[in-house]
Amino acid sequence: MNKSFNWRFFLFTPVIYLSLMFASCSSTKNIKYFADIPDSGKTITIPIANYTEPKIQVDDIMTIVVTTVDPSATLSINQGNIPINNVATMAGSGGSASMALGATTVSGYLVDKQGNVQIPILGEFHLVGLTTEEAGQVIKTAAGKFYKDASVIVRYANFKITVTGEVTRPSVYVMPNEKVSILDALSVAGDLTIYGKRENILLLRDNGEGTKIAYRINLNKSNIMNQPYYYLRQNDFIYVEPTQGKAAANDLGQTRTIAIISSILTVVIVIISRINF
Structure with a gap:
């Protein structure tokens, strides 16, 4: 009797874990850079933006x-x-x-x-x-x-770039040279975390007239390499927004709900197992 119950219980239990794993993995589908480049051995030519040397500014x-x-x-x-x-x-x-x-x-x-x-x-x-x-x-x-x-x-000496938000090491970085791309800056910051929104990165840049220009960058597209914001300027500010998965991970109420539902499902499975026996 006990052996039959244990067999039925452990048969149904993995279903719960697999369901939860599937739900959590669904939020990782957009973590790949340059998703528009096909997975093949074919060589693809990607245009690169023309590099323009930055101009010296006040307070440099x-x-x-x-x-x-x-x-x-x-x-x-x-x-x-x-x-x-x-x-x-x-x-x-x-x-x-x-x-x-x-x-x-x-x-x-x-x-x-x-x-x-x-x-x-x-x-x-x-x-x-x-x-x-x-x-x-x-x-x-x-x-x-x-x-x-x-x-x-x-x-x-102070070609500094600020990288903050969902990156491994958010900070202000003094770059060793003035030819720095958005990919270089993200690499220095340790790359995006699993919760970083790769398709909507915000870049703020001084326009030299007392205001800032805002760009949105989609790392899922390879055409960012041909955009005017691909090469950075001194004092550029990069912000990586969190995904909804990060918000869910920080939502204690939702975490409690999942725990309660999991407990209820476990009880239901136990009851079904007993009834079937």
């Missing part, structure tokens, strides 16, 4: 390095790029600045509200609206008046 921090045959000759210029630890706000003298973002500290020359930087010996330069290459050429021309065969490197 620029790493400016001037090198000559004698390194000590440009020491006072390059000191503005020495990293300073445990600095929480932008500050400095002679136009230099440093900024700490979490465990990352960057330093360089701050572009002031008038769009200028003050470089020791070389003087004041208006850099707003220039690319890093153009800024390097302007500074190199001025450096040529003081140094022979000087070379100049200008890079962003």
